[in-house]
Amino acid sequence: MSHVRCLRCRGCDREYPVEALNVCDFCFGPLEVEYDYASISRAVSRESIEAGPLTMWRYHDFLPVEADRALDMGTGFTPLIHAKNLGRRLGLENLYIKNDSVNPTFSFKDRVVSVAAAKALEFEFDTLACASTGNLMGSVAAHGAKAGVPAMVFFPSNLEKGKVLGAGIYGAKLIAVDGTYDQVNRLCSELADNHRWAFVNVNMRPYYAEGSKTLGYEVAEQLGWQAPDHCVVPGASGELFTKIHKGITEMSDVGLIGSVDTHMHIAQAEGCAPIVQAFERGETQVLPVRPDTIAKSLAIGNPAAGPFALRTIRESDGSGVIAMEGEVVEGIRLLAETEGIFTETAGGVVISALKRLVERGMIEPEDVTVAYVTGNGLKTLEVVEPIVDTVQIAPTYSSFEEAMAANG
Numbered sequence: 210m211s212h213v214r215c216l217r218c219r220g221c222d223r224e225y226p227v228e229a230l231n232v233c234d235f236c237f238g239p240l241e242v243e244y245d246y247a248s249i250s251r252a253v254s255r256e257s258i259e260a261g262p263l264t265m266w267r268y269h270d271f272l273p274v275e276a277d278r279a280l281d282m283g284t285g286f287t288p289l290i291h292a293k294n295l296g297r298r299l300g301l302e303n304l305y306i307k308n309d310s311v312n313p314t315f316s317f318k319d320r321v322v323s324v325a326a327a328k329a330l331e332f333e334f335d336t337l338a339c340a341s342t343g344n345l346m347g348s349v350a351a352h353g354a355k356a357g358v359p360a361m362v363f364f365p366s367n368l369e370k371g372k373v374l375g376a377g378i379y380g381a382k383l384i385a386v387d388g389t390y391d392q393v394n395r396l397c398s399e400l401a402d403n404h405r406w407a408f409v410n411v412n413m414r415p416y417y418a419e420g421s422k423t424l425g426y427e428v429a430e431q432l433g434w435q436a437p438d439h440c441v442v443p444g445a446s447g448e449l450f451t452k453i454h455k456g457i458t459e460m461s462d463v464g465l466i467g468s469v470d471t472h473m474h475i476a477q478a479e480g481c482a483p484i485v486q487a488f489e490r491g492e493t494q495v496l497p498v499r500p501d502t503i504a505k506s507l508a509i510g511n512p513a514a515g516p517f518a519l520r521t522i523r524e525s526d527g528s529g530v531i532a533m534e535g536e537v538v539e540g541i542r543l544l545a546e547t548e549g550i551f552t553e554t555a556g557g558v559v560i561s562a563l564k565r566l567v568e569r570g571m572i573e574p575e576d577v578t579v580a581y582v583t584g585n586g587l588k589t590l591e592v593v594e595p596i597v598d599t600v601q602i603a604p605t606y607s608s609f610e611e612a613m614a615a616n617g
Contacts, residue, residue, distance in 0.1 A: 212248045213273045216240040216415055219517060227273070229332050229407070231414040239513065240415045242273045250463040255434060258465075265320055265423040271459060272324055272423075273416050280327040282355055284312050284319040285423055289431040289579070294547040295560075299567050303577045305437070307428055308550055314351045314375070315585035316344035316553075317449070321420035322409055326352040328416040329407030336361060336406040340397040342390050342445065343372035343506045344584050349409055350381035361406065363393050369505060371588045389500060391511045414513075421449045425456020428579050429466050436461070436469040438576040441563050443555040443583055444475040444484050444529075445507045447518030453581070454521050473527035474571075475518055476562030478504040478537060478554075484515050485529030488522055495519070503537050503592055504554035506584060528571060532561035538592055540564070544582070551586035559583075 216225040220238025231240055253270045261267030265285025269276040288308045296304035312319040322345070326337055337353040338361040339345050346362035353360030360381035364373070365388060377383050386393045394411070401408045409417045429436055436457050442450045454473050460466045477485045480502030487495045495515030500508035512518070522529060532540065540560035545551050552560075563580050566572050586593065600616055602608040 211273060211275050212245045212252070212270060214243045214245050217243045229329075229334075229412050231412055242415050242419055244271070244273075246459070246462055253463060253465065255430075255465060258430065265323065265420070265427070268423055268426045271419075271426065271456075273419055274324055274327045274331065278327050278331055280323055280330070280352060280356060282313045282319065282323065282352065284323050286427055287311050289428060290548065290550070292548050292580075295544065298543070298547055299564060300574055301567065301572065301576070301578055302574050304563075305428075305432075305577070305579045306544070306548060306550060307424065307579055307581045309424065309581065309583050310550070310552060310556070310585035314344070314347040315588065316348065317421070317424065317581075317583040318344045318348040319351075320423050321345075321417045322348040322352050324420035325407070325409035325413045325417035326356055329409070329413055330356060330358075332407070334405060334407035335359070336404075338362065338397070338400070338406045338408045339410055340364070340390065340394040340408070341376075342508055343368050343588065345410065346376040346381070346383075347372060347379075350376040350379035353381060354379045363397055365390055365393055365505075365508075367505075369589050369591060371590060375588060390509055391497070418448050418452055418514075421452035422456030422459065424449075424581065425453045425458075426460060428453075429457055429460045432577065434466050435577075436466055436471045437579045438470070439472045439474060439527075439566075439572050439578040441474045441476055441530075441559050441566065441578070441580045443504075443507055443559050443581065444477045444518065445509045445512065445555075447475070447484055447512045447514035449581075449583070450475045451514055451517045451521045454525060471525060472571075473521050473525040474562065474566060475522060475527070475529050476532060476559045477529070478502040478507055478532050478558050479534045480504075481508045481510060482529075482531045483510060484512055484518050485531050487515065488519055488529035493519060503534055504532075504558050505589075506553060506555045507558060528566070530562035530565050532558040532565070536561040538596060541586060541593060542596060545586070550582060552582045553584040553586050553589040554592055555584050556582040556586070 540557035
């Protein structure tokens with residue numbers, strides 16, 4: 210059974226019923242799911258979780274969906290890889306890569322959509338929809354196909370081709386909008402007010418956001434039931450960042466792991482870094498920016514969870530790190546060449562930020578550090594095309610020898 214108590218405003222603390230709501234009527238703050246943790250602690254144990262499915266739904270007691278309503282496509286419990294080669298390159302003994310690029314639609318978005326789609330069906334919506342920077346649209350389209358309901362996805366018209374095709378193949382209706390993601394999101398908010406559609410990251414957002422917590426649960430379990438010392442997480446809306454920390458903390462709150470002293474580091478690209486810039490200025494609110502970055506999946510200029518991400522940074526004694534635009538592709542290549550993991554631009558931002566953190570002395574060599582890779586590089590092939598060279602030869606041994614001599 211679900212252990213949800215209510216929805217609660219993150220701004221003024223007002224309580225709301227468990228319905229398709231996402232904004233407080235009084236202060237316009239975002240709503241968040243509140244749980245009965247005493248009930249959860251009685252229901253779960255390490256043994257009960259370990260006996261569960263090898264997916265994110267092994268943690269169903271921490272999620273706002275009845276277990277028998279789970280829309281399980283095999284999402285989650287993705288590899289936590291001890292990145293020894295990259296660690297040696299950076300001088301880290303206990304570096305781990307949480308590789309969430311191997312989910313069904315090749316990004317972490319399957320976690321949030323799995324929860325939101327299941328809740329949408331519970332609320333008897335007949336259409337799944339979203340505003341997307343890329344990865345989310347593919348996941349919504351796939352879950353719509355799995356659930357047997359129509360899917361409608363809205364996205365900026367300059368999105369990478371691979372992400373558009375990756376959503377279209379599932380049969381979703383593709384709506385390309387001539388504008389930024391923030392403009393797309395505003396349009397979807399208007400549509401959600403006038404149509405009986407489940408926009409997973411608008412009217413279903415409180416439930417959607419909870420799916421990200423499973424990335425915290427899994428890391429704690431995969432590390433042998435302990436919290437890491439550092440987490441490096443890509444930042445777009447800021448919600449993934451806050452929910453990973455919430456997940457790790459919840460594990461401690463119900464007695465599954467010991468105390469948590471995890472330093473949370475949010476990584477953003479130079480061309481869209483409103484959360485990091487606000488942190489560097491010592492502010493508690495985030496000023497919107499107009500995105501101009503190669504990392505399109507992180508291109509949210511007005512991040513909805515920005516103030517809460519700032520709070521998480523400070524409460525965890527963490528930091529915000531900007532990856533220079535020219536370093537993003539180098540981060541992609543560094544991870545690929547050392548660990549055989551091909552990530553998209555958000556992962557390049559994380560690896561670049563990780564390198565900066567080490568150079569600044571903010572991570573010690575022996576610290577247990579987890580870098581989150583949230584999307585697959587096959588979705589953003591365009592960005593690495595300029596750095597990949599091909600040697601062309603005739604089908605003869607001599608031609609091969611000559612080419613090798615010429616190319617060192």
